[in-house]
Amino acid sequence: MATTEIEILSRFTSENANPVIRVGHDGVILYANAACQMIFGELDSRVGEKVPRFLAPLIAGVSGKGTHNETQAEFGARTFVFVASLIKDADYFYIYGHDITRLKETERELVRLQEQAQAMALHDPLTGLPNRTLLHDRLAQAIAQCVRLSKKLGLVFIDLDNFKPINDAHGHQVGDEILVAVARRISATVRKTDTVARWGGDELVLLLPGLRAPSEARAVCERVKHLAQKELALNPLSHPLTLSMGVAIYPDDASLPEVLFQQADAALYQAKARGRNRVVLYGESGEGRR
Helix, strand or coil: CCHHHHHHHHHHHHHCCCCEEEEECCCEEEEECHHHHHHHHHHCCCCCCECCHHHHHHHHHHCCCCCCCEEEEEECCEEEEEEEEECCCCCEEEEEEEECHHHHHHHHHHHHHHHHHHHHHHECCCCCCECHHHHHHHHHHHHHHHHHHCCEEEEEEEEECCHHHHHHHHCHHHHHHHHHHHHHHHHHHCCCCCEEEEEECCEEEEEEEEECCHHHHHHHHHHHHHHHHHHHHCCCCCCCCCEEEEEEEECCCCCCHHHHHHHHHHHHHHHHHCCCCCEEEHHHCCHHHC
16 A cells, blocks of 8 residues: 555544544454544453454454444444445454434434324324224224134223213313313223223223123223212312213124124113113113114
8 A cells, every 4th residue: 555545544544533443353453543532441442452342243244254244332322333444455454433323313303203193193182092093903903802812892982971061161171171081080990901092072982802791891881980970070060071881792792893883882872862871781772682
């Protein structure tokens, strides 16, 4: 290599703001520029010793014993990518490090924004509950699980009685606060394996997988109704606010998701027609015997 080329290369390595390491083919560090000092100090490595273990894949790649041509490592709050560069007819090679901290931060931010966008697409913005799209996905998964385990599933439509008069009398902000409080109370009452979703307006849907009998669904609904109405009682309103609930059981009432929704909605209609503030199972509502 010409003298001029050597001088240029020397200035490039010493003045480079990124880590530059000259390594012998035996893996011993021959030179490290000033930008390496923070890294080597943290790893207790120095010139004349073998390269740190995190660079071993690069050494193996250069010697033909491996396939790695780059590797990443984190030091404190900074992330670097290191690549090896062979020097023709030399008994050493260079390892160059590039600070990609800002790139990794940008990648993490993009992932966060993607996850946020996905969450917004699958959840109701007011209550934070799963929306219809996520509910349908959860229902399909729950049905598949019930088939494998030979269990039943309860699909429950929940409607807040007298919600419209309260909205009209007190305003939508009060109505929203009530709906959020009820959603929070129901979510805290059911199991982690259950799903509480917002169907729309003042209607919620409760998914109860893994049931042995329809009576279990009724018991859960009665408990949910009792505890949710205790929450509602803390807000003195001009109209009494209660819950009506309609329940359909898979596979007793229907085996197809869309039919199961229809049967639960029909049971809810019966609950409201019978004076509201009650739980009605589709199989007991008279609808199922038509």
